[in-house]
Each structure stands twice: as structure tokens, then as C-alpha cells.
Amino acid sequence: MxxxxxxxxxxxxxxxxxxxxxxxxxxxxxxxxxxxxxxxxxxxxxxxxxxxxxxxxxxxxxxxxxxxxxxxxxxxxxxxxxxxxxxxxxxxxxxxxxxPEAVDAGRFEAAVGEAGRMLAAGLPAPALAALDAALGLWRGPAYADCAGEAWAVAEINRLDELRMLAVERRAEALLALGRPDEAAADLPAHLAAHPLREDAWRLLAVARYRSGRQGDALAALRQARDVLVTELGVDPGPELRRLEADILAQAPHLTPSAAVPSAAAPPAAVPPALD
Structure with missing residues (x-):
């Protein structure tokens, strides 16, 4: 059994x-x-x-x-x-x-890695399905019974980092599928909890820009700069600075001519639990 x-x-x-x-x-x-x-x-x-x-x-x-x-x-x-x-x-x-597949964390980690490979291969629809299923495995903080234990801290932090990556890859998949409004709606809550995630700020700015909200996109980048300067005493990295210039210039690459069809059939998203 x-x-x-x-x-x-x-x-x-x-x-x-x-x-x-x-x-x-x-x-x-x-x-x-x-x-x-x-x-x-x-x-x-x-x-x-x-x-x-x-x-x-x-x-x-x-x-x-x-x-x-x-x-x-x-x-x-x-x-x-x-x-x-x-x-x-x-x-x-x-x-x-x-x-590993008998533990929900092992299945989650495998699904996030597979979603990353699918995104790199231009397959955002199955990547989104995999990420939705993977994020659905979470029932609360990782190792909730062990949160105060020194021996659990590193693993809890590692899983939290993977969860943040999954949320951001999900936004990336939504953008690739031509669904920027959904990506823009989901990211503010993520950033409220994790305001130092520069890639999440980038995704939010791009999502707002593709939704036709150039002013809101620039506002997100200004907010990112304020947070980074206040919390870390550093300016945004080159990717965010370049994105701001591209938005101001309305660079064509920010609005892809055609989104990937969302009807692409998803594979089995998360390795199933053992029977």
C-alpha cells in the first residue's frame, strides 16, 4: 500500500x-x-x-x-x-x-521545472496548465508544523522561492497566450508579499502595457525603483531600466503581433501521487 x-x-x-x-x-x-x-x-x-x-x-x-x-x-x-x-x-x-513523486513538494518542483522547459520551447498553454496544477498543491506555508525549527528554514525558504518562481512563470505563460489582463490582475498581490522581485515588476509592467495602460506600466516601474532604493539602497537592474526606455519609445517587440493559441492541449501537468 x-x-x-x-x-x-x-x-x-x-x-x-x-x-x-x-x-x-x-x-x-x-x-x-x-x-x-x-x-x-x-x-x-x-x-x-x-x-x-x-x-x-x-x-x-x-x-x-x-x-x-x-x-x-x-x-x-x-x-x-x-x-x-x-x-x-x-x-x-x-x-x-x-x-520524490510520493511527496507533494517533489511533484511541485518537477512541474515547475517542466513548465520552465515548456515556456522555453514556446509551449505556454501546457506550461500554464502545469503551473496551475502545481500551485494548487499548496495548502498553506511549507512544513507549517516545523516553521519555527532551525533545521527546516533552508528547505522552507527553497520551496517558497520555487513558489514565487511558479507564480512568475504563470504570468509569463499568460502573456505569451495574449492574456495580459489576467497577468496584470494576479501580480500585484504577489508583489505586495514579495516586493523585491524585479522579474515580477517587469512582468507587471509588460502586462499593463499590453493591456493598453502605458501610464500604469510606467507607474509600476517607478514603484519598483522606490521599493528597491528604500529597501536595499540600489537602483533597478538593467532589465527594468531597459524596459522603461522601451515603453517610453513604444518599442514594437513589447506587443507581439500574434499570441500563441490558448487551445493548445495541455499534457499531464503534475506527476500524479502514487497509488
Whole structure:
């Protein structure tokens, strides 16, 4: 019975029969820690240090209990004395043998990468379908149960960066499909949360320009400059400066003569969860 895992929100596990019952925050934290390791062994001592600032008496025994409970939850039909296949003891600790496609973050990352390749190949319609499906995997902040843990910060930040990239690639796909109004409507909320994303400012300015709003496009670029100067003490990069000059000159390349037809058939957007 295959198990799939969710980390794009609270940490979850599920089978084809439904959600796997997880007992409380400590068990979710242990599962999150093993998932972040991506198939590498996590030593017992590391688990103890990661779970407690000051480990209590019997911390190692508590870890063993958490792992035993997780094993029963993840493989409820495993016969007694048969070794586990998923959460495995491997000295000096434990490893969770979950394939990348069994974790929603792995499917999300694969879909964003594939969408980038499709955009580069001039296939914005399937790229948009892939990105919509990928972004739909998010249920909240990544590793929500582990947000305050030092060991989770790097992975949470990496996934957040990928999510921002996905939003921007989605806007790029909409522009390529001749749908600038939709791109222009979606980007302000993204920029309100992430105001230092120069590529998002570029996409917003282009979307507004292609919607026939040259003044609003220039206003977006002025706002980008104000934010960058105020927050970082730097001027916009050469791409934004060049775009401003092109908008003022009404450069022909800013308004492609024909958009890619939006009826292009999308492929399977996101690798499916394992059955």
C-alpha cells in the first residue's frame, strides 16, 4: 500500500484509503524532519537535538517511541516481525524511503521545472496548465508544523522561492497566450508579499502595457525603483531600466503581433501521487 506525503502546508501522510492518523505535533515534527532529509539517514542524536533545545531524560527512548508509532501508522498492515519497508532503521539512525513523486513538494518542483522547459520551447498553454496544477498543491506555508525549527528554514525558504518562481512563470505563460489582463490582475498581490522581485515588476509592467495602460506600466516601474532604493539602497537592474526606455519609445517587440493559441492541449501537468 503506497503512502504519499504532504509538506506544502501542515505535514500529512495518506494512502488510497485516506489520511494516515498522526499523533500530535511531535510525531509530525519527526516525520517532517525525515522528509526534509530526502532519503538520507538522520542520526538519532541529530533527531534528539532537533526536537529539543534541552533534551529530557529518556530522549532517545522517546524518539524510538515516535518512530515505532509512525511505522504502525504508515504501514498498518505490516505483519509482526516483518521489517519495515518505508521508515527504516539504518545506523546510526533512521531513513524514510519515500520517492520524490510520493511527496507533494517533489511533484511541485518537477512541474515547475517542466513548465520552465515548456515556456522555453514556446509551449505556454501546457506550461500554464502545469503551473496551475502545481500551485494548487499548496495548502498553506511549507512544513507549517516545523516553521519555527532551525533545521527546516533552508528547505522552507527553497520551496517558497520555487513558489514565487511558479507564480512568475504563470504570468509569463499568460502573456505569451495574449492574456495580459489576467497577468496584470494576479501580480500585484504577489508583489505586495514579495516586493523585491524585479522579474515580477517587469512582468507587471509588460502586462499593463499590453493591456493598453502605458501610464500604469510606467507607474509600476517607478514603484519598483522606490521599493528597491528604500529597501536595499540600489537602483533597478538593467532589465527594468531597459524596459522603461522601451515603453517610453513604444518599442514594437513589447506587443507581439500574434499570441500563441490558448487551445493548445495541455499534457499531464503534475506527476500524479502514487497509488
Amino acid at each position: 503506497a503512502v504519499t506525503f504532504g509538506v506544502l502546508g501542515p505535514v500529512t501522510a495518506a494512502t488510497e484509503q485516506g489520511p494516515v492518523p498522526l499523533k500530535g505535533p511531535r510525531q509530525r515534527t519527526v516525520l517532517g524532519r525525515l522528509l526534509i532529509a530526502r532519503g538520507r539517514v538522520v542520526p538519532v542524536d541529530r533527531l534528539v537535538d532537533d526536537l529539543w533545545e534541552v533534551p529530557p531524560e529518556g530522549a532517545v527512548g522517546a524518539i524510538r517511541t515516535f518512530v515505532a508509532d509512525l511505522r504502525r501508522a504508515l504501514e498498518p498492515d505490516r505483519p509482526p516481525r516483518q521489517p519495515p519497508r518505508l521508515l527504516v532503521t539504518e545506523p546510526p539512525g533512521y531513513v524514510l524511503r519515500a520517492a
